[in-house]
Amino acid sequence: MRKGRGGGVTGGEGSALLQLEEAFGLELTADQKHRVRVYIEQLRRWNRHINLTSIDRVEEHLRLNFFEAFWAVREFLGERVGLADVGTGAGFPGLAMKIFRPGLAVTLIEPNYKKAVFLKETARTLALTVEVFVGKGEEFSGWDQVELAVFRALRPPAALLRVLRSRGIPLLLFEGQEGLADAGFRLSREARVPLSEHRYVRLLESVPASSDECGQKQG
Template identity: 40%
Template sequence: METGTPATAPEEGLPEEGLPEAPPAARTVFGERFEAAVRYAELLASAGVQRGLIGPREVPRLWERHVLNCAVLAEVVPQGVTLCDVGSGAGLPGIPVALARPDLSVTLLEPLLRRTNFLEEAVRDLGLSNVTVLRGRAEEMIGRLSVDVVTARAVAPLDRLAGWGLPLLRPYGEMLALKGDSAEQELSEARGALTKLGAVEWSVVRAGAGTVETPTHVVRVQVGESPGGVRAATRRAKAARADRAGGGVRGSAGGRGGGRRRR
């Protein structure tokens, strides 16, 4: 049985099996924002389940499998950078990383309205002043959004994910993709695509070793002077011309920006 400081009283709508107590590792990872992390887990277990963002069977293992699995990614993110979480969904890994690392400026990029609504509510509820919610698809943001680090979890195979994520990076930035035991195999199969997309170095690292029971496998892809390759450079130039004529993308903490789709 897990031990640790009990979570605050769960709100109405939590599944019958309830949310487990936060494990001791949560205090280590989140520090002063531990209570906010507990609140986020409660939101996932209630509104996240009700809106179909988290399966009800995931509630008993929310801490280890989801919240902490994502939060330990903060170990490999450089200090004080800008970060975009592509296909953020319920805020994984973006929100746990933002909770663990208040020095980061985090953008949660998500195309679906029902998910961005949840993200906006969560950001407001948790008081995350270092987080922006932006509605849109990664491929639409090339030339309109530029960050130091891109993160993603369970979005797409690595070669396809790189095609979406690497063009959003600044020169010499990096993509951190959370993968399972197949990380090495995916990386091996995607090397050709990564090279074409401007990647110059890649590896698999383990985050959370010594902190959580099961470390997180992270594919780390670093780019050179041309993130995303030739096509992305062309699209960035075109977007820059358009922005000079009509203004750039805007986003705000807990607010929307960029996307036009409704669902």
């Protein structure tokens, strides 16, 4: 594939990238920009055959699917090196996070077989090594190797929350966190996504069962 100026992104896309880099306080490498371009082309091609995304404009792809993920890595991951993206769909945010920090150990959990095939093929095309698990999060047996569970489109089901809490695995949510206090998680940190008035990313830590018991006794 021919690379243009800006690491494979040309014309209006390159201008949008520069604007988003400034807004999110990020500076992408030429390799990262090229992978973003390849990913978007792959997404458009596969989206003709399976329903991966309703987003059509490149600028929206860049902002919502890529830069939010890149920014979240910088703001929330710290020294964590292993995460699982549950219900990842077309690979967002998990595979995009891998583009930004290739050293991450990323597991993409997706129950839809056709989407899982897309994820495997896209990771191969991008020359990125990820694990793709075809199934639900509560069916995944590798949680002991995961440091962070990521959710965007999927609300964490109760059965999975019990698994994560029992292992002390925190949650990174690209949506709301209402009701999760009752499931044994508490808000640790939140930050508003740049260029958005209402979108937040939140980090929730698990509350040990003993803490609940102490609170109930004191009450």
